[in-house]
Amino acid sequence: MKLYSAPGSCSMAAHICLLEAGVDFSLVKLSLAGNRQLPDGRHLSDINPKGYVPVLELDNGEYLTENIALLQYIADQNPAAQLAPASGTLARYRLQEWLGFINSEVHKTLGLLFNPVFEQQVRGAIQDKFSPRAAYLDKHLSQHDYLMGQQFTVADAYLYVVLSWCPHLAVDLAPYPALQAYLAHIATRDAVKNVQGAH
Numbered sequence: 596m597k598l599y600s601a602p603g604s605c606s607m608a609a610h611i612c613l614l615e616a617g618v619d620f621s622l623v624k625l626s627l628a629g630n631r632q633l634p635d636g637r638h639l640s641d642i643n644p645k646g647y648v649p650v651l652e653l654d655n656g657e658y659l660t661e662n663i664a665l666l667q668y669i670a671d672q673n674p675a676a677q678l679a680p681a682s683g684t685l686a687r688y689r690l691q692e693w694l695g696f697i698n699s700e701v702h703k704t705l706g707l708l709f710n711p712v713f714e715q716q717v718r719g720a721i722q723d724k725f726s727p728r729a730a731y732l733d734k735h736l737s738q739h740d741y742l743m744g745q746q747f748t749v750a751d752a753y754l755y756v757v758l759s760w761c762p763h764l765a766v767d768l769a770p771y772p773a774l775q776a777y778l779a780h781i782a783t784r785d786a787v788k789n790v791q792g793a794h
């Protein structure tokens with residue numbers, strides 16, 4: 596397997612999960628700020644016509660895109676790592692509930708703040724949308740170690756990565772102490788430290 600990833604981006608979640616799963620994989624780093632050329636001369640859009648990371652190249656040569664798909668694929672290929680509950684169980688739908696929430700409500704809300712053309716009023720509106728979502732997470736994490744309860748899953752890797760953008764986006768997490776404690780705890784995992792060192 597080969598992961599195409601960009602430093603600081605959401606693709607770090609798949610990287611963390613590949614390490615957590617102990618998978619043999621190679622990493623291809625590219626810069627989203629640059630021309631998005633791959634080391635072999637191709638362009639990011641050659642492997643993902645949608646033009647973004649993450650992209651996972653499977654052993655059969657196919658490319659898989661979309662965080663939610665990649666993360667579940669990595670978990671399912673390596674069940675011993677227990678990064679996701681078994682397919683078809685209610686717990687698995689709960690995981691997908693979290694992944695959907697992280698993807699469309701957290702990732703895609705916070706991600707808007709990277710756009711420098713948005714002025715203060717728009718940034719304030721984006722933060723207003725984010726706040727109740729952060730409060731929801733904070734309440735849940737005040738009662739649970741991880742999103743799924745006792746067990747670290749791919750959803751935690753994904754949430755960790757997108758919330759790690761907050762300091763760079765001037766989004767204050769101080770009102771959410773359980774969320775801050777959760778992030779500090781996730782940051783101690785070897786896979787997370789390794790990925791942060793590699794990017």
Ligand SMILES: N[C@@H](CCC(=O)N[C@@H](CS)C(=O)NCC(=O)O)C(=O)O
Nearest residue numbers: 604605606646647648649661662663
């Ligand atoms: N729907 C995609 C979105 C992925 C995404 O937002 N990737 C960002 C990095 S965090 C990216 O590559 N952005 C470049 C672009 O959109 O041009 C997914 O969940 O995988």
